[in-house]
Amino acid sequence: MSVELKKAIESITPDLLQGYLESQSWVKDGTISNKAIIWHRDNVDSYSQEVIQPTDSNIRSYEQRLIEAIKSVAEFESRTVLAVIDDMLNFSSDLIKVRVVHPDVEGGTIPLEDGVLLIEKSRDLMIASTLSTFKKQKVFNGSRSQNAQDFLSKLKLGQTEIGSFIVNLISPIEINTEIQKDSCETSLARSVTVNLARSLTAISEAMNNYANSKSVFDFEETVTKGVSANLCDALIGLSGRAKTRRFSIMIKAGGLEPGPIHYSDNYEFSSQSIPNLEAASEYLKGRYTVRNFEVCGFVSVLKHLPNEDNGQIIVKALVRGKIKSIAIQLSLDEYWQAFEAHKVGNEIACIGTLNVSPKSAQLLDPKGFDVIERKGGIFDDET
Template sequence: MSFFDLSLAIKDIVPIQLEKYLRSSGWTDDEAIGDKAKVWHRPEKKYFDLELVQPLDKSLRDYMQRMYEAMQVVSDFEERPIKKVIEDVINFSSDIVRIRVINADVQGGVIPLDDGVLLFERAKDLLVSSSLSAFKKKRFFSGSWPSAVKDFLETLRFGQTERGSYVVNVIAPIMPFPEGDISEADSSITRSMSNNLAKSLEATIIAVEKYEESESLIFFEDAISSGVSANLCDAIIGISGVNRNRDVEISIELALAEIDSQKIVRKHKFLSRQVPVLATASEYYKGNFVINNYEVFGLVVRMDHEPTEGYGVVRVSSLVNGVTRNISIQLDLDNYWEAVKAHKPNIPVVCRGDLHVNPRSASLVNPKDFSVVRNPDMFDDLS
């Protein structure tokens, strides 16, 4: 960062924020020089001679130079780049969500226009989905937002973009917690949102990896309780670009102003090859999914057959992921008439195939191994 850029950043430092930063870092203020400056020292004996002079009055002619010198003292003491120190002082009371997209086409710090627009839109959606799931865990969010979520989202700001492929910063100032809205241990609504985002991203990665191994949708079902939703998946998919060809890295930096002892993973990475899995998860949460080689077990609740047709269709009431659905199954006539016989005495039937589900209907495609269950014990359990 050039001195010119540093000067621009130093202008954003608020003296009270620097004071809070220094005090939280262990510095002690020994004396004030009127209302113009304050002198700070380290309490450790080996740093007895280390002194920092903090300018307080921005109208001073040499304010920028003195503030730069103060930042340089902190930078040298912490052995960190002055740019990073200035950022931490400015954002002392803000959590930061850094969203990085990685691909050869963005390594120069630029991004195609359509992808850039989509990136900023989906970055907002990411924070919206996390905020909503902090209040209530759902598969898919739609409709109006709680007032506390609206108030929180209005405080968010996009910070300056960074090089390093292409990085977008979302700055979330610490916001007091509305009493009674969330039963969390966090002392601010901002930290509750940040922790919820971190937990939901970690749960998403775990579910994606387990699905890649087994192709079982049950892992996405398990992740709902951790804040994963269709909205979260769609946000990550959009961040990966119009062509869905970029890796996505999301990291969460916590404000130094609020102590947080929770051990939560703060950096998460999604590979471009995992985006189709996220799309599958999103459709599943919206009620559109396919389960291959699924076994339907339940009672026949409806039958349809035209005399001129060589097949019949039955609907079987069966549980799918804990929800009762009427599943349509097209059967040859021999099996269809067996299903008819099982209808009135309420004898359960079983059939295997590929289960196709959407919000309005469910059907078993490529059915096989249809049979009437004549085990009295199973019948007793069902009734």
Template sequence: MTSFDINSIVKDIIPVRLERYLLSTGWIENGLINVKAKVWHRPEEMYFDLEILQPINEGLKDYSQRLYEAIRNLSEYENRSLLKVISDLKNFDSDIVKIRVISPDVEGGAIPIDDGVLLFEKAKELLVSSTLSTFKKKRFFSGSWPAVVKEFMNTLRFGQTERGSYIVNVIAPVSHFSEKEFPEADCSITRSISNNLARSLRATMVALENYEKTNDLISFEGAVSSGVSANLCDAIIGMSGSSKSRDVEISIDLAASEKDSQEIPRKHRFTTSHIPILSTASEYFKGNFVIKNYEASGLVIRMDHEPTEDFGVIRVTSTVHGTNKNISIQLSLDDYWEAVKAHKPRLPVVCQGELHVTPRSAFLADPRNFKVINDVDLFDEQS
């Protein structure tokens, strides 16, 4: 191996990073050699003769060669490839989010150019959504980013891609900001965001599994408090490709420089069968959804009827998943006039159908079984 090759391999590894890595993995410092190198040994008796010489003076002519030899010895002890150990040393102070897309068309380590661009864009959106939800839990994020989010996103970088279908690495150096509203004071902002991403991915998977069993949109409701949002769902959907034909696996490798005792699953795989459900969840979080066999009940607050028409439209105020909505219902004239009679005495009405909800409106399609609830009906129900 030439000196150029060696310099290229070790150029980003500073002495303090190798030293911190050795300390974190149990090596013990046993003195100096002419202030040029530190001597490290293992504490185990079986490795008593094993030694690593860590060069500490970057001005030495053979510094790169000595550093390479130290890392090679470390690689032999750990029984891992030299490149893997070097990668861990370079990223010792960084959390890494690995996004792997899985499909026969990317097994060779290449990806169609449009889907490649989309993958990198959505990888960024994944980190944006996780950063935003670390500070505030919302169903859907829009508008400009807070300053602390911009500051953190500016620290991120894309690492070298990997084969294994196709893998994108997002490197997040451990950062400490002076943010008054920082959510977890006992760790770095990077670790807080990484943990939030891990929790939100787990909550997304739980919500998907519940929805598959129940087909009930309420399955997604509890996930918001764990950091799940429409933005997160859209990022995963986009990473599956323009044809939504690839599985997406997201894993989080934590920086060895920052200890973490939280037991959160850090690898999740979303299959192509999950993508339509993620689309449903995204629309739900944005306020666009349909509830089949819904029974709207409440007071009539508005009535509209044109003399030339054989129907009338009423609006009923009702609560939908914890939110007050004014639901429009088109009724036959017989039912419409019954609703008119119910308006002044403030009698509630009920009607079944398919509820279509948007952020600004709600209407009941295919209305049926319209009924005015009077005092007698209430008495009968209670009895």
């Protein structure tokens, strides 16, 4: 027996093997001296398939009997023993595998600083997915809820693997009552896993759209699907300090909680996708640029110092359905036109590059300044 197989076998408990067999539609068909359970398939065509599961780990031949049982399962499933053991070990947990690919990790090692960053950003990925499971928002700052913190404290870091370089994140499934099993309620672990898959699907689709449209507003609708700036930053970090590594995220649902996730189980990100993720992150943080944006609204503030040949106005205008105060630098002639428009209650309009940050907005390189005259007097009743 190989060292790898022996180490894996040591982690298979009788309850774990029994749970796996039950989840794969094996049926109990008797016992042997209270030391083993006989299992068969539940249909006539494959009833001859048999697994003898040892239930007493204290018997002298327990390890050999366990290997024979797993070999029987592997033969029926047409898979390797190690593949079946891997599924059994992760039976009670959802598994997220983060794999990075780059020439400097092909030997199964990774530069220390990047290795630390990889673990840190893998953790941040799960934090972002957990927080957006409870509440959908663009950015998460500050303290976390107790429910979120309790769940995050139960996550585990599995052994890293050679395969370019793989980090295993283990999310234990907790189904505490028969009521939960019978009513098919979803565990928090599975809810977070589904939310992660949903958000990765949404950001992948939005990045494809953004690559063609160059409109940051393509990222707006991703928020309702669990995407946040925190998630984008975690994904960016997985590409390494130089942002040059390709990486993938594989999601494997534990068998303890039945039912499909309904999303892809593998997501690929190239180094070329990093600028798009950065654009998404900046937009969700409230920092973005829109070219050829038309500002149309009322002047609320005017600023002009003596001897200056320009002036600044603040315009209250709609941006994506929300009122923003937009600063615009105008020539002196246009400034005085805006001044008169403000006096009589007319709107102004001009086009430029809208630069937005969380606390301010500015229209750069304004062109086509115009005053939109109101019909009737400023105090006339509207009809």
